[in-house]
Amino acid sequence: MPEPDLVIGLRERAQQLFAQACAAADPARALANALAEAPLPRPDPGGIYRIVAVGKAAIPMAEYLLGRLGRAAFKAVVVTNAENGRPLRGARVYVAGHPVPDDRGARAAAAVEALLTPAVAADRVIALISGGGSALLPAPVAGLTLADKAEVNQILLAGGFDITEMNLVRQQLSRLKGGGLLRIASPAPVTAHILSDVIGDDLRVIASGPTVAPIGDRKAARDLLHARGAWQSLPEAARLVLAQEDVALAPLPPARNILIGSNRKSLDAVVAAEGPQAVVVNDCLTGDVADAAAKVIEAARRESHGRPACLVFGGETTVTLRGDGRGGRNQELALRIAMAMPDLGRSWVFLSGGTDGRDGPTDAAGGLVDAATPGRIRAAGGDPGLLLARNDSHAALGLAGDLLKTGPTGTNVADVQILLFA
Structure with missing residues (x-):
């Protein structure tokens, strides 16, 4: 006994x-250590910092970074979950649904796109990425509603899909995931500081990889869903999107991705x-x-x-x-x-x-x-x-x-x- x-x-x-x-895994400490080794790139004359922080650790990461900017010009959007949300001076903070995306997350995604779309080459985009970003920043592709994305999320969660499998599917249904942030921010250079919630630290998987290449394509997502018996459970709109043939896109703009913390x-x-x-x-x-x-x-x-x-x-x-x-x-x-x-x-x-x-x-x-x-x-x-x-x-x-x-x-x-x- x-x-x-x-x-x-x-x-x-x-x-x-x-x-x-x-x-x-304290986010501020991890970011401080990273910046000590690799200082922030400075905007060119006339440019500003455009800062996007998304994930469960978004607030402390953004708070530390903003404290380091001094008199530099910047605009910042921060997206996190309800438990971690609080006001942050100098930034627009959005609280969004997790683990199932909601309207608040859709509004946050629109704010991120609005921040990045006007970016020019003189600007410097700093992305602060942590776990939870996949659900917190839903930006459905054309033909898909937020309700469709939320239903897909629920099906994947209930079906025992691991995080890599879930994000393979979610990347095909989003404008921001799988490198989408890079395309929107171009031509501004992007530096991402990433706190990993993924075992093995595959940057394509963390928050569905907004600043890296996708895990796979639509065919890979279709094959996975059929193999796991989940295809017919998806909403019709999601099946229609995933059934489309993959289209060759221009190469992703380059980004500097820095892993700052891990399991x-x-x-x-x-x-x-x-x-x-x-x-x-x-x-x-x-x-x-x-x-x-x-x-x-x-x-x-x-x-x-x-x-x-x-x-x-x-x-x-x-x-x-x-x-x-x-x-x-x-x-x-x-x-x-x-x-x-x-x-x-x-x-x-x-x-x-x-x-x-x-x-x-x-x-x-x-x-x-x-x-x-x-x-x-x-x-x-x-x-x-x-x-x-x-x-x-x-x-x-x-x-x-x-x-x-x-x-x-x-x-x-x-x-x-x-x-x-x-």
Whole structure:
């Protein structure tokens, strides 16, 4: 049986380490480090800075940058989600829907286009990009409505598509994604500072790659949707757009894309904080959440009697919805671990959290569980197995008192998992 005092201490330490992971992805600090190595390019005479910040970390990134401009002339549009939105002196701030696009995001996208369309060669466009930008900046192509795009998003989210697959499809349906920002901003040179929420840091995928080439073309998107059985579920307007033949476009204007933060840097910060007893086991914990849970449990079996007392994982899993419950990938992963972890002969806790402070359409960042979690759920009148089958991990962990709630963190570098042993 786990010893309560040991478990309490482990739970507190897990939360402290998660805070370290989020702090390592602090957007202002990451941007400051990047600008120390590569200073901002200056506009030519008569030109101005045109600044676009989009994503969950848009406010702190823009705030730091604007503080560095001194007396330089600029115009700035900032787009973020409701949890992170606040006024910012010198910028027009738009709060938009996430993870499903809404009218507010469409207005924000129009403002971005209005800022960039008049750009001239003497200007310098600075793009500050972080996770969440795909949903926050919807700009449907001709023939598609915002409602169509929102429906496509819902289908992809519910269908267990990973972030690369989702953004392959979304790029074909948007004017700004897949390098669209570069085309609108031309002929002004573009520099993008990018905070990655994507495992592997593929710049084409982060916020659907507004300043890089697309992941693929319409045919690739069609093939994926047919292979996954989702084609017929799409709204007719989206199918009509995707069914069109690909048209050869002029090469994308060049851009300078600078990666300033990532999930791996946050994992390394956890290891540095915990010391020699910590190890990164897997920095690509992706795919179906059930498969991810099996990988964590196998690592726990393998390492529970060895030297490492802190196993660290990072990634972004997917959940296929089969029920009508509420939750997110981190909450479901934590619940699965709590239900399936074997007797390890020592006390343990497992934390899985989104570094943005939000997991799915809930008020939690994830879950923090231990061996007694299933018993607490039952004692509170719930059936953990039934709740899991309904994808109702939020209710299950709520009954156990095991929801991880941090509030908005102002950053977003995907998910971090921490398994601690006493």
